[in-house]
Amino acid sequence: MKSCPKGVSPSLFEYVRTAILPLYDSFDKGHGRDHAEYVVDQAMTLCRYYEADPQMVFTAAAYHDTGLCEDRKTHHIVSARIIRSDRELRRWFNEEQIGIIADAAEDHRASSKNEPRTIYGKLIAESDRQIVPLTVIRRTVQYGFAHYPELDKEGHWARTLEHLKEKYAEGGYLKLWIPESENRERLKELRAIIEDRKLLRSIFEKEYAAACCSIPTKF
Incomplete structure (x- = not known):
């Protein structure tokens, strides 16, 4: 990810680029950094059609698969936990916003039987599909x-x-x-x-x- 998306703080972008995206380098090829960057790009494109905070969309997309550091089966739940426990995110978001971001990451999994709770969850879920x-x-x-x-x-x-x-x-x-x-x-x-x-x-x-x-x- 070479440039900061429109509507995203440069400092948030730099934090995600240097501290979060490298986590994907240790995952399987189907969920590596290129996949994370694809989801971010798609989510930022789609969010323009909705009244959604681009910084929150960007963050949810960037973190959505970080839970793979523990396992595949519960990775969406772990991703949400990682978001809620990341104290650095308090530099850009309040607790309510962090909760919404975490819910979006948790709701993205394709096998989930429930509809995502917010537009943020729907944007991340849709972007994660990568149907090429x-x-x-x-x-x-x-x-x-x-x-x-x-x-x-x-x-x-x-x-x-x-x-x-x-x-x-x-x-x-x-x-x-x-x-x-x-x-x-x-x-x-x-x-x-x-x-x-x-x-x-x-x-x-x-x-x-x-x-x-x-x-x-x-x-």
């Missing part, structure tokens, strides 16, 4: 390599297919909240790929090979 078909498939394969190293190639294919169908196919658990987002059209594109099993397999083969090449050689 090839990116979704790549992140799915990369996540499998990072968390299920015991699987062979066909095991990774089965896991990839199961995840894509469960989350993104018709009737999947993913929900979209912001009509101004491009996610709806991109989701249609992704669903078409999921239905075309031959095309999906060819994409998987390329991403699987790339993931294999990225594994450090052990001597």
Whole structure:
């Protein structure tokens, strides 16, 4: 993230850039710093359509996956806890604002059965979807390599297919909240790929090979 977004204090931007975003460098490839910066960028773009404080949107987006430092299953809850416990944020926000920011981070998870409590939560949830078909498939394969190293190639294919169908196919658990987002059209594109099993397999083969090449050689 090279430049400070409009409406965000330079001091807040610098704090997030130097103290928060580096946390993502230790996460899996699907949730690295590039993902965090993508979510920030999308959230800042979408918030222009709503009466939302850009500083709060920026902060919620930047912190939304920091809870991965503990685990995947409860990372959204941990992210909220990190926000509430970060004393540095009191330089820019009052307690009520920090609570809203924390709620937004907690509400972003795609598998949540509840609608986000505020527009901030909806903005972060929508921005986190990152529905770029090839990116979704790549992140799915990369996540499998990072968390299920015991699987062979066909095991990774089965896991990839199961995840894509469960989350993104018709009737999947993913929900979209912001009509101004491009996610709806991109989701249609992704669903078409999921239905075309031959095309999906060819994409998987390329991403699987790339993931294999990225594994450090052990001597």
